[in-house]
Amino acid sequence: MHTATEAASVLEPVVQKTAPKKVINAWAMYDWANSAYNLVITSTIFPAYYEAITSRRDDAGNVIRDQVTFLGRTFVNTSLYTYALAIAFLIVALISPLLSSIADTRGNKKTFMAFFLTMGSLACAGLFFFTPNYPHFLFLGIVCMVIACIGYWASLVFYNSYLPEIAAPEDRDRISARGFSYGYVGSVLLQIVCFIFVFFPGILGGGQKGNYIEFQASFLAVALWWFGFAQLPLRRLPRPVVSDRPRGALLSGYQELRKVFGQLTHIPVLKRFLTSFFFYNMGVQTVMLAATLYGKSELRIPTTNLIIAIVMIQLIAVPGALLISRLSGRIGNIRALMVCVVFWIGCCIAGWALPVGGIYEFYGLAAAVGFVMGGIQSLSRSTYSKLMPVTRDTTSFFSFYDVTEKIAIVIGMFSFGFIIELTGSQRASVLSLVGFFAAGLVGLFFTLKKQRAEVKIQN
Structure with missing residues (x-):
């Protein structure tokens, strides 16, 4: 077991000042590309589209x-979808420590x-x-x-790990939000381009039955x-800092995760934050x-209205992420995250209660989700980057963060499908998510409590 002094002795500063604007913008462009x-x-x-071509409906639109x-094996089509995504996230969680080590x-x-x-x-x-x-189209589509x-998610392991290398701590909230x-x-x-394709299929020679x-x-x-668009960050991002760990140890990534886990014992605020984040x-x-x-x-929202609602979420998420970033500057990251989680609990309860075919109610919920969605992701990432110790092994620490995130998704998606x-x-699946958020809120409360105690000791 490492003592606090031993753990600190292996840490080295990574970045003292923020990289030039063109590097920051290039880093942010990967979000532009992959989103x-x-x-x-x-x-x-x-x-x-998946739900439509894997379901049969009567003339009234009811699923038969x-x-x-x-x-x-026979699955409910929506359950197969969630199980397949859960397996994908499990694979990412298993391979990312190996890749981050290399x-x-x-x-x-x-x-x-x-x-x-x-x-x-x-x-x-x-x-x-x-x-x-096409024959075996379902197998092809799922694969x-x-x-x-x-x-997508494996690339984010490496993308996220650039943040502490290109941004000083005081700039990470702002750059993460960017x-x-x-x-x-x-x-x-x-999405607008795709709208044109979907709503005006005639321009592509489509629109007939059986033509997709x-x-x-x-x-x-x-x-x-x-x-x-990913080619721009690949050209402009700097050469990563090389760790002084021995080369050639394929399993060292998993050993590094264990080492990071061991270091969390000596960083109780970060440990509590990761538990609540999970x-x-x-x-x-x-x-x-x-x-x-x-x-x-479940709600039988027409595809056109559904897509409009999702785009509404994306548009509202932009100012939402920026405003929540400013909120964190006023009340602190942990308190801002607690506000976000309470908001999410309200969204889940509202989603459970939505009436079938309630288009405008769905729009209202989409606006609420959009406002808090980008903010909680951006703030979680930057909070972790500020709470983690300064170290050259940024990828290992962010790999630990990503493994935590992916295992949480695996459990969440399997639970939803089951x-x-x-x-x-x-509806029952949506309501069950309140329990996850409530546990996270309790965890954030204890994180804040521990953070206050450490500040008092330092003063």
Whole structure:
């Protein structure tokens, strides 16, 4: 076991001043590039398209069959979707320590970032063939969805770890919020292009029954957008700081996670923050990943209105992230996060109570979720970067953060899908998320309490 002195002795300063503006903007541009995947594939067009082509409905629009067969087992189509995403996140959680170890020891995190964003882009392009016109289309669609998810989230392990290397502590809230803001703006711009494809399919020669070219073109557009705009950060981001750990130890990433876990014993505020983050992030990410399917299949919101609501979320998230960043400057990061979590609890209860077909009520909930969605993600990332010790092994610390995040998502998504199959309703799944947020809120309260105690000792 390391003593506090021993733990501190291995730490070295990483950044004393913020990088030039062109580097900061290039870093934020990766959010611009990859958020197209998050909006079109995760949140809007793909989930609604998936639910539509894997369900059978009567003339009144009621679902008469929502089951699919995958690998010899019958699933509720929405449950299969959540299980597949949970498996993707589990894979990311398992491989990211290995990859981050190699990136830290060899200083090639940019290479890994490029590999995974390319893999994710190609998988999005593969969804071009996800139509009933192709044999084994469901297998192809699920596999491409999983690979794209792995590519997106694995690339973020390396992207996030650049933040403490290019930004001084006092600038990290602002720069983290800039990245999310770039992401929301960029994703909405591509979403508009995809809207044109979907609402005016005739320009692509579509619009006839059995022709899905408007959706196929949307998935291909995401691939090109993601890969194309990602080239700017790959060119301008600096060469990563190389750790002084021995090279060639493939399992050192997992050993580093254990070492980071050991260091948390001597950093009680960070330990409590990560515990609370683990719980409230289950709720945040599950809502974001399952919202479209919930609106489509449970609330029966028409696809057009559903997409409008999701875009509304993206637009409101931009000022939301900036305002919550300012709020944290006034009342502190932990208190601001507590405000966000209370807001999320209210959103879940409101979502559970929404009436079937309540379009305007759904719009109102979308506006509320959008306001707090970007802020809680941005503030969580910057809070972690400020609470973590200064160290050259930034990727290992952010790998620990990302593994915590991904395991939370795995539990959240499996729980959501299991409750759907158990109760036959997504409403019960939505209400169960309140428990995750409540546990996170309690954790933040104890984090704040410990932080105050440490400040008193220092003074």
